[in-house]
Amino acid sequence: MTADILFQVLVSGLLIGLIYALVAVGLTLIFGVMDIVNFAHGEFLMLGMYASFWAFALFAIDPIVALPLTALLLFAVGVIVYQTVIRRILKAPMLSQIFATFGLMILLRGLAQFFWKPDHRLIPHSLVSGNVAFGPVQFGLPQFVAALGAVGVTGALWMFLHRTRLGTALEATAIDREAATLMGIDGQKMFALAWGIGAACAGLAGGLIATFFPIFPEVGSNFILIAFVVVVLGGFGSVTGAFLAGIIVGLIEVLGGFLVGPEYKTAIVLSLLLIVLLVRPRGLLGKA
Amino acid sequence: MRFAPAITEPTRLSKANAATRRQTIKRMLAAAALLTTTALTGIGFGAAPAHAEDEIRIGVIYPLTGAAASTGVELKAAAELAAAIVNKEIPAPPGLIAGVGLPNLKGAKIKLIFGDHQGNPQVGATEAERLITSEKVVALTGAYFSNVTATASQVAERYGVPFLNGESSSASLTQRKFKWFFRTTPHDDLFVGNFFTFLGDMEKKTGDKLRNIALFNENTLWGNETTKLQVKLSEEQKFTIAEKILYPAKTTQMTSEVQRIKAAAPAVIMQSSYLGDAILSMKTYKELGFLPKMLLANDAGFNDSEFLKTMGKDGEFVISREVWALDQAERNPLIKQVNDLMKQRAGVNFNGNSARAFTGIAVLADALDRAGSTKPDAIREALQKTDIPASGLIMPWKGVKFDASGQNELGTGIIVQVQGGQYVTVWPFDVATKPVVYPMPAWDGR
Numbered sequence: 001m002t003a004d005i006l007f008q009v010l011v012s013g014l015l016i017g018l019i020y021a022l023v024a025v026g027l028t029l030i031f032g033v034m035d036i037v038n039f040a041h042g043e044f045l046m047l048g049m050y051a052s053f054w055a056f057a058l059f060a061i062d063p064i065v066a067l068p069l070t071a072l073l074l075f076a077v078g079v080i081v082y083q084t085v086i087r088r089i090l091k092a093p094m095l096s097q098i099f100a101t102f103g104l105m106i107l108l109r110g111l112a113q114f115f116w117k118p119d120h121r122l123i124p125h126s127l128v129s130g131n132v133a134f135g136p137v138q139f140g141l142p143q144f145v146a147a148l149g150a151v152g153v154t155g156a157l158w159m160f161l162h163r164t165r166l167g168t169a170l171e172a173t174a175i176d177r178e179a180a181t182l183m184g185i186d187g188q189k190m191f192a193l194a195w196g197i198g199a200a201c202a203g204l205a206g207g208l209i210a211t212f213f214p215i216f217p218e219v220g221s222n223f224i225l226i227a228f229v230v231v232v233l234g235g236f237g238s239v240t241g242a243f244l245a246g247i248i249v250g251l252i253e254v255l256g257g258f259l260v261g262p263e264y265k266t267a268i269v270l271s272l273l274l275i276v277l278l279v280r281p282r283g284l285l286g287k288a
Numbered sequence: 289m290r291f292a293p294a295i296t297e298p299t300r301l302s303k304a305n306a307a308t309r310r311q312t313i314k315r316m317l318a319a320a321a322l323l324t325t326t327a328l329t330g331i332g333f334g335a336a337p338a339h340a341e342d343e344i345r346i347g348v349i350y351p352l353t354g355a356a357a358s359t360g361v362e363l364k365a366a367a368e369l370a371a372a373i374v375n376k377e378i379p380a381p382p383g384l385i386a387g388v389g390l391p392n393l394k395g396a397k398i399k400l401i402f403g404d405h406q407g408n409p410q411v412g413a414t415e416a417e418r419l420i421t422s423e424k425v426v427a428l429t430g431a432y433f434s435n436v437t438a439t440a441s442q443v444a445e446r447y448g449v450p451f452l453n454g455e456s457s458s459a460s461l462t463q464r465k466f467k468w469f470f471r472t473t474p475h476d477d478l479f480v481g482n483f484f485t486f487l488g489d490m491e492k493k494t495g496d497k498l499r500n501i502a503l504f505n506e507n508t509l510w511g512n513e514t515t516k517l518q519v520k521l522s523e524e525q526k527f528t529i530a531e532k533i534l535y536p537a538k539t540t541q542m543t544s545e546v547q548r549i550k551a552a553a554p555a556v557i558m559q560s561s562y563l564g565d566a567i568l569s570m571k572t573y574k575e576l577g578f579l580p581k582m583l584l585a586n587d588a589g590f591n592d593s594e595f596l597k598t599m600g601k602d603g604e605f606v607i608s609r610e611v612w613a614l615d616q617a618e619r620n621p622l623i624k625q626v627n628d629l630m631k632q633r634a635g636v637n638f639n640g641n642s643a644r645a646f647t648g649i650a651v652l653a654d655a656l657d658r659a660g661s662t663k664p665d666a667i668r669e670a671l672q673k674t675d676i677p678a679s680g681l682i683m684p685w686k687g688v689k690f691d692a693s694g695q696n697e698l699g700t701g702i703i704v705q706v707q708g709g710q711y712v713t714v715w716p717f718d719v720a721t722k723p724v725v726y727p728m729p730a731w732d733g734r
Contacts, residue, residue: 005547005551008547008576009543009544009547012541012543012544012547013543016540016541016543019540020540110353113353113357117358117361118353118357118358118360118361119358119594120358120563120564120567120594120598121598122567122598122599124598124600131574131575131577133577138575138576138577139575139576140571140574140575143575212571212575213568213571214563214564214567214568214598216355216358216564217357218354218355218357221538222538222539222540222564223540226540253541253544254541254543254544254547255544256544257543257544257545257548258543258544258547258548261533262533262534262535262536262542262544262545262548263507263533263534263535263536265536265539265544266536266539
């Protein structure tokens with residue numbers, strides 16, 4: 001095996017890893033703020049992909065240009081889901097919470113299949129298409145742009161959480177809801193905001209991968225397992241942790257698949273997760 | 289685990305207000321759940337158990353939701369078309385076996401009761417059980433996925449109900465010594481064997497060496513069995529396996545897989561994929577700038593009409609095995625006539641999968657009519673005596689006639705290539721309508 005191939009594999013792993021990171025940050029944000037696991041997160045991704053698809057198919061808007069719209073739309077979906085479903089189960093037993101988001105997952109999938117048919121769809125040509133080659137290493141421009149977008153969005157989210165008043169309020173709610181309420185922060189608003197931002201992240205990820213991944217009602221299920229692994233590995237609720245963990249999972253999956261055998265790629269990732277949990281149960285950057 | 293009510297205390301709202309709200313929400317959720325179930329199972333409200341005397345109920349199990357739902361919906365449309373022809377709801381082209389109807393059953397009509405297996409063998413078995421015990425079907429057909437056909441037909445075997453499989457190609461299905469299992473389609477042994485014969489023929493034609501192959505198969509029952517057989521045939525016929533990969537079909541990336549194949553540089557790839565992974569692998573070949581001289585696809589995802597529609601010109605020149613191609617209409621006028629009916633009803637052309645689903649129902653109806661009864665034993669006996677000539681079918685087969693294992697011994701396969709956005713027959717050379725485009729043009733040379 002030559003160094004070229006190894007380098008190529010690492011680049012591919014990094015690119016897909018950044019996408020995993022973006023899918024996972026939304027999930028970890030929601031969990032961090034309110035301790036609810038959102039099983040419908042993959043479906044937010046799916047909705048983001050369909051939003052891009054329809055923007056392209058009906059109005060000839062490129063997925064990349066449509067990103068702000070996709071983000072806004074999914075933000076709205078997140079807030080609506082919070083207001084209609086989640087707000088009512090905040091104090092419910094954990095099992096009810098799990099089944100509520102699980103039910104939402106099945107509902108969204110069913111609706112997508114009902115209205116948009118179970119077909120696989122692709123966006124045939126976008127602003128970003130074709131390949132980029134750096135010497136012997138080559139990769140698809142869509143994948144590259146998606147990875148860049150993932151870095152940008154995660155960076156922006158980090159800045160928002162740490163450098164703005166609203167973001168700090170969200171962090172405060174995550175750390176201690178009671179104390180935050182005493183400081184005059186409206187918990188309900190913060191929760192709605194977390195769902196909006198979390199869904200928007202998934203939607204953006206959907207919009208970015210819609211340039212190269214087939215779009216179908218079940219597409220969320222391909223990504224959600226990996227997203228959970230990333231969240232746990234990074235530490236529940238840690239955005240930076242999810243970002244790092246996403247990259248690690250992408251690299252390990254592609255590299256491990258290449259070296260050991262692709263049939264083991266998921267097993268390799270899950271073994272890594274088990275080892276990390278044994279050594280460091282709270283994940284890479286999780287708070288104890 | 290606690291069994292507390294979902295909401296233990298109303299928070300800020302007044303009690304009464306909260307109660308009505310909760311009721312509204314509950315009702316909305318119930319309605320939503322009902323809607324979902326209806327949409328998911330594809331069974332409408334009309335599936336009440338009351339049935340007329342002259343109605344022969346046949347259970348049809350397909351993946352109507354889940355990753356393969358788009359294929360399942362086409363299979364369902366094909367089965368419904370066949371039933372409509374048998375029931376004489378639409379006039380049949382002369383000569384078609386299904387057009388005979390059910391004269392020996394005094395004009396009784398068949399009614400298809402659909403079950404959705406979601407691509408899951410356990411669900412498939414449960415659906416088979418439901419169709420037999422509560423829907424009282426007299427025979428079962430389906431289920432496209434070989435692993436689901438395996439479990440669903442086990443249930444049928446246990447209850448002693450005939451199971452006619454039209455489109456699952458895993459060879460082992462007819463090696464189980466089942467009494468009640470019949471299969472019209474040829475199985476993988478024949479298809480996979482054809483590829484090796486084809487490669488031999490191509491070597492003679494082009495003078496190139498095509499003995500260095502990569503096996504690239506998904507890792508359920510179908511992919512595993514295909515791999516085993518390919519390895520066996522490679523050894524027997526002196527082919528070298530440069531790389532052998534079994535990959536998980538539900539995946540987010542196929543870079544590691546394609547990278548490994550690229551590093552092994554085979555002349556030919558033999559690939560077995562379902563739709564989502566077929567699309568993703570083609571995208572990845574292109575992304576990594578790699579193609580072999582020939583890509584030999586093992587039907588399934590590559591032959592789904594969605595594949596050609598979504599891939600456009602990136603799907604060109606893939607070679608696949610088929611049981612059916614529209615261009616064979618040049619040799620059999622029934623193909624065009626029945627395809628026109630399908631296009632009118634469902635808006636799509638037949639493909640290898642839906643044509644086989646159609647044929648499955650047609651063969652079952654033929655047996656029902658000859659049995660002249662809906663007793664399982666009579667149907668089974670009639671199936672065993674099936675002898676349908678090629679001229680009554682829309683398949684390029686020599687006919688339908690079951691051997692002792694329940695396998696149709698008159699089935700044959702063809703090899704097709706995507707040219708100009710559709711599959712055309714390229715092998716056997718004597719039935720080919722177009723020559724093979726060889727080698728596959730590189731991505732940047734198109």
